Amino acid sequence: MSLSPEDVPLAKAYRLLNHGPTVLVTSAHSGTRNVMAAAWAMPLDFQPPKVLVVIAAETFTRHLVEASGEFALNVPPRSLARATVEVGTVSGRSMDKFQQYRLKTFSAKCISAPLVEGCIAWLECKVIPNAYNQSQYDLFVAEVVSAQADPRVFADGRWKFEYASEDLRTIHHVAGGHFYSIGDVVNANQ
Amino acid sequence: MSLSPEDVPLAKAYRLLNHGPTVLVTSAHSGTRNVMAAAWAMPLDFQPPKVLVVIAAETFTRHLVEASGEFALNVPPRSLARATVEVGTVSGRSMDKFQQYRLKTFSAKCISAPLVEGCIAWLECKVIPNAYNQSQYDLFVAEVVSAQADPRVFADGRWKFEYASEDLRTIHHVAGGHFYSIGDVVNANQ
Numbered sequence: 001m002s003l004s005p006e007d008v009p010l011a012k013a014y015r016l017l018n019h020g021p022t023v024l025v026t027s028a029h030s031g032t033r034n035v036m037a038a039a040w041a042m043p044l045d046f047q048p049p050k051v052l053v054v055i056a057a058e059t060f061t062r063h064l065v066e067a068s069g070e071f072a073l074n075v076p077p078r079s080l081a082r083a084t085v086e087v088g089t090v091s092g093r094s095m096d097k098f099q100q101y102r103l104k105t106f107s108a109k110c111i112s113a114p115l116v117e118g119c120i121a122w123l124e125c126k127v128i129p130n131a132y133n134q135s136q137y138d139l140f141v142a143e144v145v146s147a148q149a150d151p152r153v154f155a156d157g158r159w160k161f162e163y164a165s166e167d168l169r170t171i172h173h174v175a176g177g178h179f180y181s182i183g184d185v186v187n188a189n190q
Numbered sequence: 191m192s193l194s195p196e197d198v199p200l201a202k203a204y205r206l207l208n209h210g211p212t213v214l215v216t217s218a219h220s221g222t223r224n225v226m227a228a229a230w231a232m233p234l235d236f237q238p239p240k241v242l243v244v245i246a247a248e249t250f251t252r253h254l255v256e257a258s259g260e261f262a263l264n265v266p267p268r269s270l271a272r273a274t275v276e277v278g279t280v281s282g283r284s285m286d287k288f289q290q291y292r293l294k295t296f297s298a299k300c301i302s303a304p305l306v307e308g309c310i311a312w313l314e315c316k317v318i319p320n321a322y323n324q325s326q327y328d329l330f331v332a333e334v335v336s337a338q339a340d341p342r343v344f345a346d347g348r349w350k351f352e353y354a355s356e357d358l359r360t361i362h363h364v365a366g367g368h369f370y371s372i373g374d375v376v377n378a379n380q
Binding site for chain 1: 205208209210211212229230231232233234235240242244268271272274275320322323327329331347348349351359361362363364365367368369370371372373374375376377378379
């Protein structure tokens, strides 16, 4: 990585997801790890920060998250769009997707799931178990216990995409590998 | 409105929210109506389509949604950014925000909540009550019973922002009235 991630104060962690980017969900348990893509993730609370993510029942990630009670949400930039599609279309049950798709990782601060290098934000999360939401809706509530971001695009509690390379913009999945990157600043007073 | 909204097949309704836009939540009960902004809304299921939205306990919208069991998610484009901030910062308890901020409405097909003219997509939703999620997390699960979109930007089941005016792009709130509009198409195969 060209720059080191910087800590994001937990009270500002919701801002990493507030604009609706697609994320990579990383997980680990008992020596096995995995990564999948998720468009259905969002903030749920400010402080302590909580998030929601939908993790389908048949996925290998679901098994690792339920076994470990932890996951990380990694926010991929445009340069990882292809990898995001790739890890979103195959199962990690029979392969290590990090190796297969050449995704390097680094250690999280508070959980065992790895964090994906080249992403621009990382939220380390501990599941708040809820059997009904998990079984009925594949829906996981979790508390964010650590947050980091790439200071080239997130600093002083704000995204700063307009000052960085286009390759560092978040990607927003519509369907079938069709993404938009985040665009221009909108001045709501004009 | 320059064009009439067109129906979106329910199986494609999730695509209206999949890329994470900020929405306007409209509601009505017993002759009273309201509109608020929400960045915390996302799809929860494909078919029948379900959505999640966080509606804080102290809001007037919360009262109307719990009383009626219905709401609509209206997707505002860039041209409504200012109105989105305005309706997100005052309560509708003591005023009609539609009148105050000159938001015209039209009738929904399946619910009593009004739909906001000038938005580019509309999801009519019926709450699936869950006392724990609502009280603990301010979180509402709802089924989408009707969906429409502005055919200038959503057609054949896809957003087509790249072929329309910049003013018709979705807006994505970060914090404090700071939005980004949705940007360029990302080709994940490059």
